[in-house]
Amino acid sequence: MRDASDDGSYDLVLALGAGGLGDEGFTVAREGGTTTVTASGGRGLLYGLFHVVRLGEAAFTGAWALRTHRPALALRMLDHWDNVAVHPVMGQVERGYAGGSLFWDDGRARGDVERVRAYGRLLAACGINAVAVNNVNVHETEAHLLTDRIGEVALLADALRPYGIRTHLSVTFAAPVVLGGTATADPLDGAVRGWWSEATRRVYEAIPDFGGYVVKADSEGQPGPFAYGRSHADGANMLAAVLEPYGGTVHWRAFVYNHRQDWRDRTTDRARAAYDHFVPLDGAFAGNAVLQVKHGPMDFQVREPVSPLIGAMPRTRPAVELQVTQEYTGQQRHVCWLGPMWSEVLRFRPEDTSVGGLARGGLVAVSNVGDDPFWTGHPLAQANLYTFGRLAWRPDAEPGEVLDEWIGLTFPDAPARLADGLHAVLDGSWRSYEKYTAPLGVGFMVQPGHHYGPSVDGYEYSPWGTYHFADRDGIGVDRSVATGTGYAGQYGKPWSELYESPDTCPDELLLFFHHVPYGHVLKSGKTVIQHIYDTHFEGVEEVEEARAVWASLSGLMDPARHARVAERYEEQLRCAREWRDQVNSYFLRKSGVADARGRLIHL
Numbered sequence: 248m249r250d251a252s253d254d255g256s257y258d259l260v261l262a263l264g265a266g267g268l269g270d271e272g273f274t275v276a277r278e279g280g281t282t283t284v285t286a287s288g289g290r291g292l293l294y295g296l297f298h299v300v301r302l303g304e305a306a307f308t309g310a311w312a313l314r315t316h317r318p319a320l321a322l323r324m325l326d327h328w329d330n331v332a333v334h335p336v337m338g339q340v341e342r343g344y345a346g347g348s349l350f351w352d353d354g355r356a357r358g359d360v361e362r363v364r365a366y367g368r369l370l371a372a373c374g375i376n377a378v379a380v381n382n383v384n385v386h387e388t389e390a391h392l393l394t395d396r397i398g399e400v401a402l403l404a405d406a407l408r409p410y411g412i413r414t415h416l417s418v419t420f421a422a423p424v425v426l427g428g429t430a431t432a433d434p435l436d437g438a439v440r441g442w443w444s445e446a447t448r449r450v451y452e453a454i455p456d457f458g459g460y461v462v463k464a465d466s467e468g469q470p471g472p473f474a475y476g477r478s479h480a481d482g483a484n485m486l487a488a489v490l491e492p493y494g495g496t497v498h499w500r501a502f503v504y505n506h507r508q509d510w511r512d513r514t515t516d517r518a519r520a521a522y523d524h525f526v527p528l529d530g531a532f533a534g535n536a537v538l539q540v541k542h543g544p545m546d547f548q549v550r551e552p553v554s555p556l557i558g559a560m561p562r563t564r565p566a567v568e569l570q571v572t573q574e575y576t577g578q579q580r581h582v583c584w585l586g587p588m589w590s591e592v593l594r595f596r597p598e599d600t601s602v603g604g605l606a607r608g609g610l611v612a613v614s615n616v617g618d619d620p621f622w623t624g625h626p627l628a629q630a631n632l633y634t635f636g637r638l639a640w641r642p643d644a645e646p647g648e649v650l651d652e653w654i655g656l657t658f659p660d661a662p663a664r665l666a667d668g669l670h671a672v673l674d675g676s677w678r679s680y681e682k683y684t685a686p687l688g689v690g691f692m693v694q695p696g697h698h699y700g701p702s703v704d705g706y707e708y709s710p711w712g713t714y715h716f717a718d719r720d721g722i723g724v725d726r727s728v729a730t731g732t733g734y735a736g737q738y739g740k741p742w743s744e745l746y747e748s749p750d751t752c753p754d755e756l757l758l759f760f761h762h763v764p765y766g767h768v769l770k771s772g773k774t775v776i777q778h779i780y781d782t783h784f785e786g787v788e789e790v791e792e793a794r795a796v797w798a799s800l801s802g803l804m805d806p807a808r809h810a811r812v813a814e815r816y817e818e819q820l821r822c823a824r825e826w827r828d829q830v831n832s833y834f835l836r837k838s839g840v841a842d843a844r845g846r847l848i849h850l
């Protein structure tokens with residue numbers, strides 16, 4: 248590579264050879280003017296090459312001793328919630344904010360796979376090595392991808408394979424009924440197992456390195472083993488058994504809860520559901536069955552505690568699921584860089600191991616990419632994609648460093664003013680978003696259905712189990728063991744004790760765990776009501792400041808990119824003000840407590 252001198256020596260050598268690095272590890276060293284990357288196989292070399300790209304000039308400066316790099320997690324996966332056929336309610340990409348699907352167009356796999364190939368390269372540069380190409384809600388058309396339309400999946404797999412990416416498919420648990428003419432999908436029925444076994448054989452015929460199945464079962468109306476009186480381990484293990492001969496994995500999602508709850512019923516707590524369903528099954532799952540657990544107990548809110556299920560199944564391989572697509576965090580119209588949140592999750596220690604260490608089944612995220620020219624709709628949302636991949640490679644990485652890496656790679660040769668400006672607008676954006684939306688971990692308060700923008704009571708009297716219980720005296724959900732739903736008791740110590748009492752519960756999660764009066768004094772010294780007012784004013788001010796920083800960067804980058812972000816800042820600011828005014832007015836009316844600083848709140 249890059250012949251640098253007259254003596255025939257090379258600046259960069261990529262060499263196959265070193266053993267003991269695994270399939271994806273590599274070493275890199277610089278000596279005598281040559282930088283050498285060594286790996287046991289192609290994937291390792293690929294990651295080594297991208298490592299050199301990240302280092303930039305530093306890769307070719309000075310001399311340094313051999314360094315070894317290996318991913319901490321073997322599976323680093325993106326789940327695309329893409330429909331092949333445009334769904335009448337959910338559109339083409341469910342919760343997608345970056346245009347149509349990269350994979351599916353006009354009801355079939357894209358014939359022109361150049362963009363898919365470019366996507367594969369982008370993902371490899373981030374460190375991602377697996378992709379599920381269709382939505383976890385498997386509708387009729389998409390069910391056929393497993394059988395008569397597997398050739399289309401194979402086309403996508405071929406385009407992604409050169410970048411070290413294995414292709415996975417979301418399947419419906421009812422596939423044998425929907426597609427095969429069996430009367431049942433009972434996982435213990437011999438004919439059902441035979442059907443899956445034959446379907447899987449054909450899948451591997453088409454895609455020899457196929458990764459496996461992703462299954463959303465008995466969840467939000469999807470079919471599952473409960474209909475046959477079977478457990479989720481029965482369901483997962485049947486699929487694991489048919490995948491096992493080929494080295495495939497079943498990713499079984501733990502997002503199982505009652506979505507037809509009666510809001511009058513205070514005994515059911517959606518937050519408890521995943522733990523209650525799955526902990527009794529610990530040890531029952533096959534070795535190639537991974538239990539895919541959302542990082543929080545509810546649903547990708549801007550602030551949730553870490554799911555207690557992640558630390559509670561020592562004999563199961565959990566994968567932790569994040570949401571890169573910003574369903575509840577501004578839908579790629581708002582800048583909300585999630586690196587600090589994910590890092591908190593991955594560093595959280597349910598016991599003496601961190602979540603990053605417990606995620607033996609890998610780190611998975613719902614993709615935020617579509618066919619938009621900027622890939623992610625909001626150009627700055629690319630930082631979330633990159634950060635996810637890098638944290639999956641190294642869960643204990645410093646998110647701020649990853650952010651600067653992304654800035655350096657995306658805006659090469661950026662003057663300091665641009666790099667600093669980008670860092671400034673992204674770095675605190677998650678906390679700004681948290682400030683102007685639902686307070687203190689209580690969650691939701693979004694418009695039902697599409698989940699964009701405020702509606703404080705939008706889900707309050709609904710069947711979805713996502714309540715804040717605000718009344719004239721106070722707000723929050725009592726999840727203590729002593730007087731509430733008992734959810735706090737699902738954690739090991741010290742967390743169960745810490746969360747149990749409002750005195751020790753961290754401020755940012757107070758309303759997730761406790762119902763408290765508006766006058767309750769937080770550790771910050773403020774009352775809950777004053778905290779609500781202050782954070783909502785501050786959140787909007789922070790967006791105003793970020794917008795001004797962005798305006799000052801015009802002329803320092805491609806004008807189209809600058810304009811796209813500028814336009815989205817207008818919408819973010821409009822929406823943040825809407826949140827501020829609705830939330831503050833709502834709580835002023837409920838509580839009757841005036842803002843100590845006498846600011847304008849609309850009664």
Ligand code: GCU
Nearest residue numbers: 341342383384463502546574
């Ligand atoms: C959320 C989201 C749905 C999605 C579901 C899931 O509830 O709103 O669109 O299907 O999560 O994770 O399965």
